[in-house]
Amino acid sequence: MSVLIVGTVAFDTVETPFGRAERILGGSATYASLAARAIGAPVQLNAVVGADFPDAHIEALTSRGVDCEGLVRDPDGETFFWAGRYHYDLNTRDTLATHLNVLATFEPDLPASYRSPEVVCLGNLDPTVQGSVIDQASGGDPLVIADTMNFWIENTPDALAETLSRVDVLVINDEEARQLSNEANLVRAARAIRELGPKTLIVKKGEHGALLFAGDEVFAAPAYPLEDVIDPTGAGDAFLGGFAGHLVRSGSSDAETMRQGIVIGSALASFVCEAFGPDRLLEVTDAELNQRIGAFRRLSEVREILAA
Amino acid sequence: MSVLIVGTVAFDTVETPFGRAERILGGSATYASLAARAIGAPVQLNAVVGADFPDAHIEALTSRGVDCEGLVRDPDGETFFWAGRYHYDLNTRDTLATHLNVLATFEPDLPASYRSPEVVCLGNLDPTVQGSVIDQASGGDPLVIADTMNFWIENTPDALAETLSRVDVLVINDEEARQLSNEANLVRAARAIRELGPKTLIVKKGEHGALLFAGDEVFAAPAYPLEDVIDPTGAGDAFLGGFAGHLVRSGSSDAETMRQGIVIGSALASFVCEAFGPDRLLEVTDAELNQRIGAFRRLSEVREILAA
Numbered sequence: 001m002s003v004l005i006v007g008t009v010a011f012d013t014v015e016t017p018f019g020r021a022e023r024i025l026g027g028s029a030t031y032a033s034l035a036a037r038a039i040g041a042p043v044q045l046n047a048v049v050g051a052d053f054p055d056a057h058i059e060a061l062t063s064r065g066v067d068c069e070g071l072v073r074d075p076d077g078e079t080f081f082w083a084g085r086y087h088y089d090l091n092t093r094d095t096l097a098t099h100l101n102v103l104a105t106f107e108p109d110l111p112a113s114y115r116s117p118e119v120v121c122l123g124n125l126d127p128t129v130q131g132s133v134i135d136q137a138s139g140g141d142p143l144v145i146a147d148t149m150n151f152w153i154e155n156t157p158d159a160l161a162e163t164l165s166r167v168d169v170l171v172i173n174d175e176e177a178r179q180l181s182n183e184a185n186l187v188r189a190a191r192a193i194r195e196l197g198p199k200t201l202i203v204k205k206g207e208h209g210a211l212l213f214a215g216d217e218v219f220a221a222p223a224y225p226l227e228d229v230i231d232p233t234g235a236g237d238a239f240l241g242g243f244a245g246h247l248v249r250s251g252s253s254d255a256e257t258m259r260q261g262i263v264i265g266s267a268l269a270s271f272v273c274e275a276f277g278p279d280r281l282l283e284v285t286d287a288e289l290n291q292r293i294g295a296f297r298r299l300s301e302v303r304e305i306l307a308a
Numbered sequence: 309m310s311v312l313i314v315g316t317v318a319f320d321t322v323e324t325p326f327g328r329a330e331r332i333l334g335g336s337a338t339y340a341s342l343a344a345r346a347i348g349a350p351v352q353l354n355a356v357v358g359a360d361f362p363d364a365h366i367e368a369l370t371s372r373g374v375d376c377e378g379l380v381r382d383p384d385g386e387t388f389f390w391a392g393r394y395h396y397d398l399n400t401r402d403t404l405a406t407h408l409n410v411l412a413t414f415e416p417d418l419p420a421s422y423r424s425p426e427v428v429c430l431g432n433l434d435p436t437v438q439g440s441v442i443d444q445a446s447g448g449d450p451l452v453i454a455d456t457m458n459f460w461i462e463n464t465p466d467a468l469a470e471t472l473s474r475v476d477v478l479v480i481n482d483e484e485a486r487q488l489s490n491e492a493n494l495v496r497a498a499r500a501i502r503e504l505g506p507k508t509l510i511v512k513k514g515e516h517g518a519l520l521f522a523g524d525e526v527f528a529a530p531a532y533p534l535e536d537v538i539d540p541t542g543a544g545d546a547f548l549g550g551f552a553g554h555l556v557r558s559g560s561s562d563a564e565t566m567r568q569g570i571v572i573g574s575a576l577a578s579f580v581c582e583a584f585g586p587d588r589l590l591e592v593t594d595a596e597l598n599q600r601i602g603a604f605r606r607l608s609e610v611r612e613i614l615a616a
Contacts, residue, residue: 040616089492184397186515187535207494208516211533220607222528225519227495246613259610289615299528300608302567305554307597308348 002042002067003248004114004142005032005241006133007123008103009047009057009071013083014276016090016231021276025057026082028123028147031234032241033066034281035268036121038289041245044114046070046133048106050079060282069111077102090229091206108133116140118251121244123237124149127156127163134166143253145169145244146198147236153180161196168253170198171240177203186211187218200258202243204236212262214255221262222299224270224292231276238272238281239265267292310350310375311556312422312450313340313549314441315431316411317355317365317379321391322584324398324539329584333365334390336431336455339542340549341374342589343576344429346597349553352422354378354441356414358387368590377419385410398537399514416441424448426559429552431545432457435464435471442474451561453477453552454506455544461488469504476561478506479548485511494519495526508566510551512544520570522563529570530607532578532600539584546580546589547573575600 012026029047036043044067049058053073062068083097108129116139122130124147134144146167152160153176164170170193178184181192190201190213201213205223212219242265243258250257267289271280320334337355344351352375357366361381370376391405416437424447430438432455442452454475460468461484472478478501486492489500498509498521509521513531520527550573551566558565575597579588 038615089486178397185535185537187533205516208513209528209530211530218533218607219610220517220530220533221610222517222519222530222608225495225526225528227493229493256611260613263610263613264615286616293613293615297610297612299526300530302527302529302571302605303564304605305568305571305601307346307572307601308594 001248001251002044002117003036003119003121003244004044004046004110004117004133004137005029005036005121005123005244006046006108006130007032007125007237008080009045009049009053010080010082012233012277013081013097014231014233015085017086017088018230019276021231023081024277025060026233026277027080028234028237028240030061031237031272031278031281032121032123032244033061034064034278035238035241035265036245036248037064037066038268038281038284039242039245039249039264041249043067043245044070044117046108046110046114048072048074048102050077050102051075053079064282070114072106074102074106084233086232090232108136110136117142119244119248120144121240122146123240127152127159131159131163131166134163143168143247145171145240147171147240148176150176150179165197167198169200169202171202171204171243173204173206173236177201202262204239206232210239210262210266212258214258217255219255219259219262221266221296224266224296224299226270226273229273232273234278235269235272239269241265242268263293263296267296309556309559310352310425311344311427311429311552312352312354312418312425312441312445313337313344313429313431313552314354314416314438315340315433315545316388317353317357317361318388318390320541320585321389321405322539322541323393325394325396326538327584329539331389332585333368334541334585335388336542336545336548338369339545339580339586339589340429340431340552341369342372342586343546343549343573343580344553344556345372345374346576346589346592347550347553347557347572349557351375351553352378352425354416354418354422356380356382356410358385358410359383361387372590378422380414382410382413392541394540398540416444418444425450427552427556428452429548430454431548435460435467439467439471439474442471451476451555453479453548455479455548456484458484458487473505475506477508477510479510479512479551481512481514481544485509510570512547514540518547518570518574520566522566525563527563527567527570529574529604532574532604532607534578534581537581540581542586543577543580547577549573550576571601571604575604
């Protein structure tokens with residue numbers, strides 16, 4: 001039983017109104033893996049780093065129980081680097097630098113032990129790379145969960161369509177959902193996107209929470225109203241990892257389990273926002289997590305009501 | 309037992325991507341009153357109309373049980389007129405015309421029977437007018453619920469501060485909350501605003517739902533994911549009227565009752581969006597409303613979850 005997480009392991013330089021962090025551990029696969037591990041889901045990580053990536057960072061992942069057999073080191077290049085600056089409201093950011101480095105030529109070649117996962121969790125990557133992972137990991141007929149972004153919607157629509165036809169759960173933000181479907185209304189957007197392949201759609205709305213379209217139902221989860229958002233980097237990836245991790249450990253992907261997965265993913269994402277980098281994911285305790293999950297459920301709890 | 313609703317009764321001309329409606333019945337007090345009546349709350353309406361206002365519109369209100377003794381007709385002027393055009397996504401709109409007409413000189417003078425309500429519901433009006441209503445309606449020590457908007461925050465901050473000190477529940481949108489508090493973070497904004505007077509704050513977020521800050525708790529309600537939004541005009545006012553109406557009919561203003569009031573207000577607001585004008589509020593049945601309220605509760609329902 002495991003979730004295969006494929007994405008980036010990176011150096012991030014992040015500026016927010018509350019400070020700056022230089023070349024800290026980042027990347028979609030880092031946040032997703034640590035989030036899944038925080039709830040005890042077995043994680044197999046596939047990503048590439050460069051010659052400059054410190055062993056201490058790998059140690060941080062393995063000490064949390066992330067299987068790093070598939071974490072490839074490319075000795076001829078540098079680790080993927082991203083730099084960004086958040087605006088005053090922390091809901092929008094500018095990308096200051098994206099150095100693909102070793103990611104530019106990364107072609108996943110999964111270890112034998114990675115080829116039969118129950119769940120495949122694909123971070124935002126070239127859809128062709130995502131498709132190659134689905135090919136290699138198809139041994140156990142896994143549930144495929146994928147992220148994507150506007151860059152691929154605009155620049156590689158055909159490759160994206162091909163990959164989407166093989167995705168079970170697509171996780172994107174509201175702007176991307178509108179762009180991918182050409183529909184302003186999210187209910188219509190969701191219907192159009194689900195006709196492209198993914199039976200289930202999760203729309204992330206940042207500080208406004210997330211919507212799950214699964215089966216005939218919609219589930220609306222608020223975001224946790226945090227007073228001190230320090231750095232939202234990685235929150236979406238932790239959400240994805242927590243969601244995927246909950247499906248794996250539950251051995252189920254029915255709509256109820258997905259609702260729970262969204263609450264767990266949201267709780268984990270809220271911890272990520274409380275500090276720069278993935279530090280809170282590395283140290284969060286079960287007690288803290290249970291407390292936050294309980295607060296999440298209480299957040300939208302309401303007694304039965306009659307119209308008249 | 310009654311809720312006193314003070315606001316505008318108006319003619320609206322509305323353009324959306326789905327059509328245009330010319331000089332239809334509108335106004336904050338119209339929508340709020342009909343919403344409160346739809347759940348059976350006794351409503352006393354105070355507003356002004358001009359010589360041009362048709363008896364048929366008044367009849368529409370009285371036939372739904374709205375007490376219109378305080379609906380004043382000013383024979384020397386025309387009814388308040390608003391025209392607006394919604395953008396493609398229906399979340400933003402441009403105001404094309406605002407003719408205050410009889411509203412410019414409106415000074416509420418409540419009938420004797422209106423002076424002891426349990427709840428006062430003040431639509432978006434000059435804060436000085438809102439203050440005058442609070443003075444006149446203070447006979448029964450009512451709970452005061454008020455709306456306001458950026459115009460008053462920018463142009464009459466002192467009068468607004470004076471009125472806010474007498475308001476129990478303030479209902480504004482997220483942009484106004486940030487503007488009023490000078491805080492980007494909504495949790496901090498809520499704390500700052502609650503120090504100005506209102507013990508309870510409701511932040512409306514349009515298609516993203518609403519947040520209630522009451523006592524030590526936050527309640528997050530999603531908006532109902534409608535596939536066909538035809539005209540959102542009046543949705544916020546129906547939300548307010550439904551919320552106030554539920555408090556009145558429950559004889560309570562504790563946090564649980566307010567949570568329910570938000571769900572009821574949201575359900576009523578969702579009906580308003582389904583057609584031009586207040587038609588859906590005039591015809592909605594208890595069965596339809598109960599079905600929608602049930603769907604609302606199901607929308608954010610999730611089973612208990614443990615971290616590990």
